[in-house]
Amino acid sequence: MAGTPMFQKTSLLRLAPLAAIIATAKDACVDLLPKLDIQGYSCSESDKSQYAKHILQNVFHLVKDLNEEQLMEKEIEAKVKGLSISELQLQDAECEVDDDIFCDNCGAFFVDLYRSCTCGYDLCLVCSRELRDGHLQGGKGMASGWKSRIDGSIPCPPKDIGGCDSGTLELKRIMPANWVANLLKKAQGMHRINKSSDIPQTSSASFIYSLNPNDIQPQDMQNFQLHWSKGEPIIVSDVLSSSSGISWEPMVMWRAFRDITISKKDSHASELKAINCLDWSEESIDYYKFFKGYSEGQLKQKGRPLYLKVEDWQPSCVSQGEWPRHFVEFVKYLPFKDYTYPNHAYLNVADKLPELSSKPDMGPRMDIGYGNCDTKLHYNKADTVSILTHTVIVEQKHDDQDGALVCEPDAQANDDHQHVIDPTEGGALWDVFRRHDIPKLEEYLRNHSAEFSSAEVVHPIHDRAFYLNVEHKWRLKEEFGVEPWTFKQRLGDAVFIPAGCPYQVRNFQSCTKVELDFMSPESLGECIRLQNELRLLPESHKAKQQKLNIGKMMIYAVDHAVTDSSSVIDSSGPVNYLPEEFAQVPEILNDMNISNHTNGWVCDTESESNSQETSSEFPSVSPLINHAVDHQPHETSGLWRGNAVGAEAVELLQAVETHYPNTFHRVHIRATLHWLSFLKGLHVFIKGFLETSVDALLEEQISTYQEGLNDFERLGFDLSWIRKRLDMVEKLKFGNDPLRQELVVLDESLESLKERLVEAHERLQKARLDYDNALDARNKKVQEVVHKFGDEYDQVLKGHLGFGMLPGY
Secondary structure, three states, X not given: OOOOOHHHHHHHHHHOOHHHHHHHHHHHHHOOEEHHHOOOXXXXXXXXXXXXHHHHHHHHHHHHHHHHHHHHHHXXXXXXXOOOHHHOOOEEOOXXXXXXXXXXXXXXXXXXXXXXXXXXXXXXXXXXXXXXXXXXXXXXOHHHOXXXXXXXXXXXXXXXXXXXXXXXXXXXXXXXXXXXXXXXXHHHHHOOOOOOOOOOOOOOOOXXXXXXXXXXXXXXXXXXXXXXXXXXXXXXXXXXXXXXXXXOOHHHHHHHXXXXXXXXXXXXXXXXXXXXXXXXXXXXXXXXXXXXXXHHOOOEEOOEEOOEEEEEEOOXXXXXXXXXXXXXXXXXXXXXXXXXXXXXXXXXXXXXXXXXXXXXXXXXXXXXXXXXXXXXXXXXXXXXXXXXXXXXXXXXXXOOOOOOOOOOXXXXXXXXXXXXXXXXXXXXXXXXXXHHHHHHHHHHHHHOHHHHOOOOOOOOOOOOXXXXXXXXXXXXXXXXXXXXXXXXXXXXOEEEEOXXXXXXXXXXXXXXEEEEEEOOHHHHHHHHHHHHHHHOOOOOOXXXXXXXXXXXXXXXXXXXXXXXXXXXXXXXXXXXXXXXXXXXXXXXXXXXXXXXXXXXXXXXXXXXXXXXXXXXXXXXXXXXXXXXXXXXXXXXXXXXXXXXXXXHHHHHHHHHHHHOHHHHOOOOOOOOHHHHHHHHHHHHHHHHHHHOOOOOOOHHHHHHHHHHHHHHHHOOXXXXXXXXXXXXXXXXXXXXXXXXXXXXXXXXXXHHHHHHHHHHHHHHHHHHHHHHHHHHHHHHHHHHHHHHHOOOHHHHHHOOOOOOXXXXX
């Protein structure tokens, strides 16, 4: 019976005696397992090495931005105190490294540096920058008249917003001095770090990558990462096929959680807080009634069925570190466990925090809703995987005229009001919006908010107040050209939703979904964007509860990756090792380094950098806090990085730096004869590559280009963008890639089909011409008949002999 598929198992349970069902429930869930005891995942040493590189490629530049932001604040502090950076000694925070403390103005968590007064008022670096710029957000600071001093120091705010109005906010640190900078230096010394890749970070694909868990091969991880890095949802179908047979039947669930409540002696856990989707009010209801209504649809209010749902719910035992067997079973279903496994998944950045740190609640949690319930448009705080574990079709015998819902009775429901859904049917409809469409989506929602609700809109997505029906989705497409990915989730489908993609869901049937959050390296940039939006929301806004300390997670993720890479280097030699002199970590040691620090290259003289004045007394902040910084040097005609390479070479090299900035990040280019020779050679190499016809390309030329790449990469240039293109052409033109072979076969079949299409088109044209000629002949003949017999002939032939002769007859 353990191997019985889920839909068969649940059918058998419905026919089983009551005692057997109760026994199943107790066996299934009363045994609570500590989370740390959950087994079933391990990461091999070879995978760790590859995943460590993957983390560094995706996370390094974000931590680097964070470090630069902190260095800018240290520079301001040093200037205020009349010291150099190397002389500046920061106070230690009155907390442990693993503690989470937050800003008293915007509520954001501190990563390392922050400002604090002796009265206890704390301020983050972003708020400090905004206060100096005169547009402090996320609190009441500007309205109270709170301002920074002329020298950049920040007084403690007035008492009415939590300060003492007399002290000064001193810069403090949480982590050991220079730990982050040293960590970055180690990371960049071990691997080639590319700030960008050839893979775009947005997706215009109209299809969704989908696969079956039984068919997942090692190469599917690369396919997953390819689509995931573009912010596309992914579906893994039929994950319940590997189930041990545990039942997700609603009454089994009720008995299981009831027994947990009794065993834990938690009298407050016998009720659920459910949302009534008819008017979005909150209802308190006990487990039994809720699950009975889920199955039978008999709960009514004023003669109408209730459409109840429970969102983000988990048994109280989960918060105590113990998981019911249902959740343990759910973990076994999870595909791509290197990302999703809740205990030490290597690519889950949220799991990199030290054991003693307070860790965010990433689930699992349950969404249990009756048929026709909506989950309104919203964000999740991180990446999410949602598995549909149970569905029930419930017959409804009325039409709901409420504008918020469109209830469609199911004509296929049988006499007992329910049947277990066939695995091929859809249980819920998902609409997932692309990240790059968010500004247009927000504009549409603000423009049409009155059509949804009379309530004031604080944030059109974070408010979780809108569901776009078919009409609104059509209008959104017409007005803004925005269209979501729309798909049905079937029983057993695992739906992966990337962070930063707004989505909404409508249940076709009563549905039980189990969800788990995780934080992939690819999505960290979006997680940062979401956290920046959350800090601007009012303090009472419900979405504020989704705050995360992303910065701390990123730093520890890099630390883990460096540690694992170090162990590989110690045992088998360097992995993509680059000499120490090529490392470009922004660690400011003295005032001289401040003036000469540029974006990836070093000036030979001080005059140029020292003569440039910034537009503000205080340094700009990093892209991490949504402020663009242009570090690109301006070149004299024919000169590039001080080398007379010629105007044509300057144009090409500048284009390379614009589109592939990582190319030059590891090289120290100076105005010397050997660098002039290198740059001219690089220009010739890239120009030849760009202009080579693939049609005329020989396999030997590929090898020649690869040797040239090796030479330039030994100098420190990152030409991975060329190498990727060469690899693609080599595999597709000269290799035996099965996809290429299949494509050739399809191309050949298209040619024959094209010939048939041309022939059919010609026949159609001839038939159309014959038809038009026959129609003209018929019309001429009609005119002749009318001329001879009158225009009433047709009505007479189709009617009576006396048509039109006597009125009334």
